[in-house]
Amino acid sequence: MKIKNLITGAVTALAMTASAAFADITLVVPQKAGQGTTVWAEIIVKELEKHLGERIVLRLIPGARDIPGINKFHNDLRFDENTIVVTHGGNGVSFLQEEVDYNYAEYESIGLMNLNIIAGKRIGDDMSAPRFPAGSGMVPEAFAMTLLLCGPDKTVDEYIECFKENVTWVKGMSGGERRLAFKRGDLNGTRENPATYNKHVVPDENAELWFHHGLLDPATGEHGDDPNFPAGYQVEDLFEAKWGVRPSGEFYDAYKLVKSFRDGLQKAIWINKGNDELRDRLRAAMTAMANDPESMAAIEAKNGKYEWFIGEKGDQMRDTLMTFITEDALRNLVKFNREALGLNSVYKANLVE
Amino acid sequence: MLESYFIVLMLGVFYGFFVGLIPVAGATTGLIAIYSFVTYFQDPYMLVVFTTAIVVTSSIGDSFCGVVMNIPGAGGAAATMVDGFPMSRRGEAARALSAAISTSWINGLIWGLAVFLFLPWYTQIVLYFGTVEMFSFLIFAMVCVIFVSSKYWFRGLLALILGVLVGRIGMDPVTAADRWTFGWDYLADGVQIIPVMAGLLAVPELFSAYRMKAEKIQLTNGVIMSQLIEGIKDTWRWKWDGLRGGLIGGFVGLVPGIGGAIADWFAYSQTVAVSRKNPDDSEVPVGKGNVRGVIGCEGANNAQKATSYVPTVLFGIPGAPFEVIVMGLLMYVGLELGTPSVLADERFFDVLLSSYLWSLMIILPISYAFIKYAVYITNLPFKFYFWPIFASLVWSSTQYTGLIDDYIMLALCICAGMVMKYFKFSRVSFLIGFILSYRLEASWVQFNSFGYGWEELVFRPLPATFMALTVVALIWGLFFNKAKIDFV
16 A cells, blocks of 8 residues: 555656646746745746636755756757746846856846835834844945945945944844744844845834835836835935935945846846747736736736836836946955955956957 | 635645655645646645644654665654664554654644744744843853764764764855865755755665564554553653653754754753653663654754744744745745734634644554554565655655755765764764854854953853853763763
């Protein structure tokens, strides 16, 4: 009886694994089941399938900082004509300052969601001494709070010193631990995506909005306010209100570079260049999905109301982001990561060549 | 409508029990596998029923692998086999299983009722346990479990150190850089626990058993029945061991970030310690096939699963790895745990409580009835079930990426396990070092990042208590601990 059960189980499992191979389209996801981008992909795929008329199966390839799955797509899977990939903002940040194989320039966009990351704080705290969770790597919030704390007209070295003097940058915390630590008050600041901000920070009677990064307009290359949150909380607006001028300079350029790559590519679906037939079908289905109020209501209920950039508009977003990569911005990004945050970032000269 | 719920409940119960029987698989693997079918749940509450049934029943199914086959259950829960398998070899498999199931069940019931009836009241407990409390508790737990040692103590110490070192492979929590990955991307997320469990502990035991002749122990239905009753009596006789295990498991589940595998060994170590004070001359010592060893650690697993629902449901913060999957599945059908809409949803809590309790009620007679068939397996030559078990171990170990890297990692772990077993380097010590390594390091990094010092450990009430207990455990471990386990 047990042997039969085990064999039946093994066969079922093999059949499930093999189902990805026989699916119409495979979407590579660089995370484990249950993680943010996987859940996002499940929601999108469910809606997209309705308009595509074909089955899309997720293939989860997790790994450190969600890089191995995208590398695998780049080096191997993208040449399969039925395989596409989803990337998230963390992949965009890694692209700037880690040795990764993947390269957005070699793909075409099916569609992407330009999201925002929101920082919350304890009510009444003036945030002159932030205690903030580091996360698994470098985050633009470190740049943002340094700008807000330290003001204009400083060198990158001065910003680094200012950060070290004022910010308690807490490493080693998982997502769950940081949320509890914020609720307890051990941390006085935290960061979330819009959906998790509404879930974890908004209901907390001791928490309030601190800042957000704004939304990038790919046509102008400028960040505008986020209509999902009250006006005036974008970093640039808060900076101007506090210091009397808009932020600018080499440190601000590094901040703009890193926040744009993370938030502008927060959730993006890509296909290898040259796979025109599938690209066009998927873009058409995604356009139909974006025009379907029922589908968008289902997606917005989970992710907030954010604009979709489909097809060539997604490519335009990628191209705009690439213009932010200058030698100075990249060098200053790496310098701050290494000296202020203690990270092992690398300067990738090939990105500015 | 009620019929549909009942059918889903039964499907969840049988599926969860089956997943629990698969070596090293367990609730997390079982829940991941149902992702493909989640769209069939039109009624979101049915998915609550299904997932709850899987969680409850998989931990009871777990016990069979350890006791009958000397193969660990899920997520590091390997302590049951240390005493369970020697009992099985002595022809007392039914007694060990009965005691394991009864203890696990009773603690599941106690802690399930405690959790689901008084859920909102736990908020302050969860919030009270901060970085310093976590750090001091982990030190205490580590000191307790490292004294679960084999008679080859020096090799055990080396194995523990090796486990700690292997646990450090992956991302450095300070620099976020890859550490000791030798350029292999796959290792950058750390060595996964399932291939370690399968390769280091399970497969070497499979090979050993394959070469062994099955012992023809005459087990009639009458003998099995009397052992089953004896196991239930043992559960009552050693109730404090089981309840202590439940308390440890319940506490660990309540606090996200500690990890269920620590609860299992921590509970076992406490039974070892207490058994010295209350020896029973008619039994072999704990660690060599004593039913108290089974009862001590089995108390922890279902209790931990019950209490891990507290942070998950109240805050949307997973209390255990399987809760990440539960949250993802329920979010897919529109139930976002930790949000005001779910917290105000009385039906959700009713369904959660009733499916939890009904799953427990249904699984108990099924488990007892299954003991009879499990015991007969001990009389079968191992070659009959070597391949199905080996196949299921390979399947469980390759669910991480499904790529060739998973197979290579499993092969490496098998080689390491075979070498360690041959040279008698304690694999249990290795596993303990491996499990604790990252958790302790991350906790230490947090402690340092906040700029805390020894003052926090000494002057805060809970950390001070843990540190005092750590000193007691150290003295006991160094000077009075004579218990050694036979398993290497």
